[in-house]
Amino acid sequence: MYFHECVDYCAGNKEFIKQFDRLAGTNLSLKGTPIELMVDKSTGKQDADMRMFCDFVYEAIWSRLGSKGIPTDPKDSP
Numbered sequence: 001m002y003f004h005e006c007v008d009y010c011a012g013n014k015e016f017i018k019q020f021d022r023l024a025g026t027n028l029s030l031k032g033t034p035i036e037l038m039v040d041k042s043t044g045k046q047d048a049d050m051r052m053f054c055d056f057v058y059e060a061i062w063s064r065l066g067s068k069g070i071p072t073d074p075k076d077s078p
Helices: 003-011 014-024 034-043 045-065
Strands: none
Touching: 003 014, 003 045, 014 045, 034 045
Protein backbone atom coordinates (compact mmCIF):
# COMPACT_ATOMS: atom_id res chain seq x y z
CA MET A 1 0.00 0.00 0.00
CA TYR A 2 1.22 3.48 -0.88
CA PHE A 3 0.72 6.59 1.23
CA HIS A 4 -1.92 8.07 -1.09
CA GLU A 5 -3.91 4.84 -0.76
CA CYS A 6 -3.68 5.12 3.01
CA VAL A 7 -4.99 8.71 2.84
CA ASP A 8 -7.83 7.59 0.54
CA TYR A 9 -8.68 4.75 2.92
CA CYS A 10 -8.83 7.13 5.90
CA ALA A 11 -10.74 9.79 3.96
CA GLY A 12 -13.34 7.19 3.03
CA ASN A 13 -14.18 6.58 6.69
CA LYS A 14 -16.94 9.07 7.55
CA GLU A 15 -16.55 8.65 11.30
CA PHE A 16 -12.78 9.17 11.06
CA ILE A 17 -13.34 12.43 9.13
CA LYS A 18 -16.07 13.55 11.52
CA GLN A 19 -13.82 13.07 14.55
CA PHE A 20 -10.82 14.64 12.81
CA ASP A 21 -12.95 17.70 12.00
CA ARG A 22 -14.11 17.89 15.61
CA LEU A 23 -10.64 17.57 17.13
CA ALA A 24 -8.68 19.65 14.62
CA GLY A 25 -11.27 22.33 13.90
CA THR A 26 -11.28 21.52 10.20
CA ASN A 27 -14.18 21.09 7.78
CA LEU A 28 -13.22 18.13 5.59
CA SER A 29 -16.80 16.89 5.68
CA LEU A 30 -17.74 20.15 3.89
CA LYS A 31 -20.55 21.12 6.22
CA GLY A 32 -21.94 24.63 6.00
CA THR A 33 -23.71 26.88 3.57
CA PRO A 34 -22.55 27.15 -0.03
CA ILE A 35 -21.21 30.66 0.60
CA GLU A 36 -19.18 29.46 3.62
CA LEU A 37 -17.71 26.66 1.52
CA MET A 38 -16.83 29.09 -1.29
CA VAL A 39 -15.09 31.38 1.21
CA ASP A 40 -13.15 28.42 2.66
CA LYS A 41 -12.06 27.41 -0.83
CA SER A 42 -11.10 30.91 -1.98
CA THR A 43 -9.12 31.68 1.19
CA GLY A 44 -7.18 28.42 0.98
CA LYS A 45 -8.70 26.97 4.16
CA GLN A 46 -9.82 23.79 2.36
CA ASP A 47 -6.28 23.22 1.08
CA ALA A 48 -4.83 23.89 4.53
CA ASP A 49 -7.33 21.49 6.11
CA MET A 50 -6.35 18.77 3.63
CA ARG A 51 -2.65 19.33 4.27
CA MET A 52 -3.33 19.05 8.01
CA PHE A 53 -5.25 15.80 7.42
CA CYS A 54 -2.46 14.33 5.29
CA ASP A 55 0.11 15.29 7.93
CA PHE A 56 -2.03 13.66 10.61
CA VAL A 57 -2.49 10.46 8.60
CA TYR A 58 1.25 10.31 8.01
CA GLU A 59 2.18 10.88 11.66
CA ALA A 60 -0.58 8.91 13.37
CA ILE A 61 -1.10 6.02 10.96
CA TRP A 62 1.34 5.67 8.07
CA SER A 63 4.55 6.01 10.09
CA ARG A 64 3.32 3.34 12.53
CA LEU A 65 2.17 0.75 10.00
CA GLY A 66 5.54 -0.63 9.07
CA SER A 67 5.71 -2.90 6.05
CA LYS A 68 2.32 -4.53 6.70
CA GLY A 69 0.10 -1.65 5.65
CA ILE A 70 -3.65 -1.51 5.92
CA PRO A 71 -5.48 -4.56 4.59
CA THR A 72 -7.55 -3.59 1.56
CA ASP A 73 -9.85 -6.57 1.98
CA PRO A 74 -11.80 -6.71 5.29
CA LYS A 75 -11.34 -10.49 5.52
CA ASP A 76 -7.56 -9.89 5.70
CA SER A 77 -7.98 -7.97 8.97
CA PRO A 78 -6.89 -9.71 12.18
